[in-house]
Amino acid sequence: MAITRLTQRKCKAIGFYILSWVIFTLSASALLTYGAGNGFDSTRMLFMLQLSLLTGLSHAIYDVMILQDEMDKRxxxxxxxxxxxxxxxxxxxxLTLCILIWDIDKSEGLINEAALQHVLNVFKQPKTHxxxxxxxxxxxxxxxxxxVHKKFGTRVFMNTLLGKNQDPKEEDLIFMFIDMKHSTEIAEELGHVKYSNFIRDYYRLLSNCCEENHGEIYQIAGDGVFLTWKTSDCKRAxxxxxxxxxxxECLERTAYKFKKRYGIVPAFKAAAHCGKVISTEVGNFGSEMAYHGDVLNTTSRIQTLCSKLGQDFLISEDLFLRLPLPLPHGFLSVKAGFFELRGKKNGILIFSLHMPLT
Structure with a gap:
C-alpha cells in the first residue's frame, strides 16, 4: 500500500521535531561539558540523546498528531x-523514564523503591531544575x-538563513494562479465574518495540498493565490x-463540511505558466520575497481566459512542453487556441486540461 502525501508530510514534520531536539540538545550538552573542563563524557551524551529522542517524539505527537500540524485555534x-x-x-x-532506564535493576525491575528514591533525589537538585x-x-x-519554516516554506526559509535572497538572481519557475469561483457572490451571501472563516478553511486545505506537492505559496490576494515551483523540480513529476x-479531491472530500457550516461548497479555476523571473528579498522591516518578470502577469491573464472559455484549468504552451508525458491522473489536454494577451506582442498557444470523469 502506497504512502499518501499527507502521511509523508506528517512523517517529515515528526522527523523535524526529533532531529531538532537531538541536534540542539547534544550540541548544548557538549558545549557545557567542554566549558566545565570535563572533556567528552560519553555517558552524559548517551543519556541526553535518549532524553532528546523521547522529548522530541512527545513534542511531535502534540504538534503533528494532536494539533494536526496546524495553528492552535484556542x-x-x-x-x-x-x-x-x-x-x-x-x-x-x-527525564524520569530515562533515569529509571539507566538505573534499572534486573532483579527488581524498572520501578522499585530505590529507583523512585533516586528519581526524587535527582529532581531535588538545582541543576535538574x-x-x-x-x-x-x-x-x-x-x-x-x-x-517560521511553515510560514515561508522550505526553500525561502533556507535561502533567507543562508542570505541567498539579499541580491537579485534569475530563476526558472512555474507559477500557478488559483482563483475561487463566484467569490464576490459568496462574500455577499455569507457576510464579512463568516466569509473570512470560509476562505480561511479554503486556504488551509490549499496550503496543505501545496506543501504535500513540494510547492510554495508566493502571494495571496483576496480570493486568488500564486503557487510556485522550480521548473527543474517538475521534470519528472x-x-x-x-x-x-x-x-x-480535497474539496470533494470535505464538501459536506463546507455545506454543513457555510451552506456553500467552494470551487476554483487555475492557470499555469513558466519562465525566468528575478527573485529578491524586498523591504527592511517586514521584508518578503518578490518575483519580478512577465511570467506572473501572463499567468494571471491566462487565468482570466478560464471564464471566457468556460474552462477550469489552462496552461501555456511553454509549460506544456516542459511537463513529463503522459500527464498524471489521466489529465486530458486540448488546444484551446492562440490568444493575444494584454501587454504581449505575440499571441501564445493555450492548452486546456480536463480531469477524467469518474
Whole structure:
C-alpha cells in the first residue's frame, strides 16, 4: 500500500521535531561539558540523546498528531498555558523514564523503591531544575522555528538563513494562479465574518495540498493565490497538476463540511505558466520575497481566459512542453487556441486540461 502525501508530510514534520531536539540538545550538552573542563563524557551524551529522542517524539505527537500540524485555534493565552504545561510535564516524564532506564535493576525491575528514591533525589537538585528550564525554552525555540519554516516554506526559509535572497538572481519557475469561483457572490451571501472563516478553511486545505506537492505559496490576494515551483523540480513529476488534482479531491472530500457550516461548497479555476523571473528579498522591516518578470502577469491573464472559455484549468504552451508525458491522473489536454494577451506582442498557444470523469 502506497504512502499518501499527507502521511509523508506528517512523517517529515515528526522527523523535524526529533532531529531538532537531538541536534540542539547534544550540541548544548557538549558545549557545557567542554566549558566545565570535563572533556567528552560519553555517558552524559548517551543519556541526553535518549532524553532528546523521547522529548522530541512527545513534542511531535502534540504538534503533528494532536494539533494536526496546524495553528492552535484556542485563545493565545490558553494555548500558551497548555503548551507550557505540556512541555514541563513531558520533560519531567521523559527525564524520569530515562533515569529509571539507566538505573534499572534486573532483579527488581524498572520501578522499585530505590529507583523512585533516586528519581526524587535527582529532581531535588538545582541543576535538574536548570536542565528542565533549558529544555522548556528549547521546546519553545523549536516551535518558533517550525512556525517560521511553515510560514515561508522550505526553500525561502533556507535561502533567507543562508542570505541567498539579499541580491537579485534569475530563476526558472512555474507559477500557478488559483482563483475561487463566484467569490464576490459568496462574500455577499455569507457576510464579512463568516466569509473570512470560509476562505480561511479554503486556504488551509490549499496550503496543505501545496506543501504535500513540494510547492510554495508566493502571494495571496483576496480570493486568488500564486503557487510556485522550480521548473527543474517538475521534470519528472508534474507537480502543479498533482496539486490541482489533490486540491479538487480535497474539496470533494470535505464538501459536506463546507455545506454543513457555510451552506456553500467552494470551487476554483487555475492557470499555469513558466519562465525566468528575478527573485529578491524586498523591504527592511517586514521584508518578503518578490518575483519580478512577465511570467506572473501572463499567468494571471491566462487565468482570466478560464471564464471566457468556460474552462477550469489552462496552461501555456511553454509549460506544456516542459511537463513529463503522459500527464498524471489521466489529465486530458486540448488546444484551446492562440490568444493575444494584454501587454504581449505575440499571441501564445493555450492548452486546456480536463480531469477524467469518474
Amino acid at each position: 485563545p493565545v493565552v490558553a494555548a500558551l498555558l497548555i503548551r507550557s504545561w505540556f512541555f514541563i510535564a513531558s520533560i519531567c516524564a521523559n 536548570i536542565l528542565i528550564f533549558e529544555l522548556f525554552m528549547l521546546g519553545n525555540l523549536i516551535t518558533f522555528v517550525r512556525s 508534474a507537480r502543479p497538476l498533482d496539486c490541482f488534482y489533490d486540491f479538487a
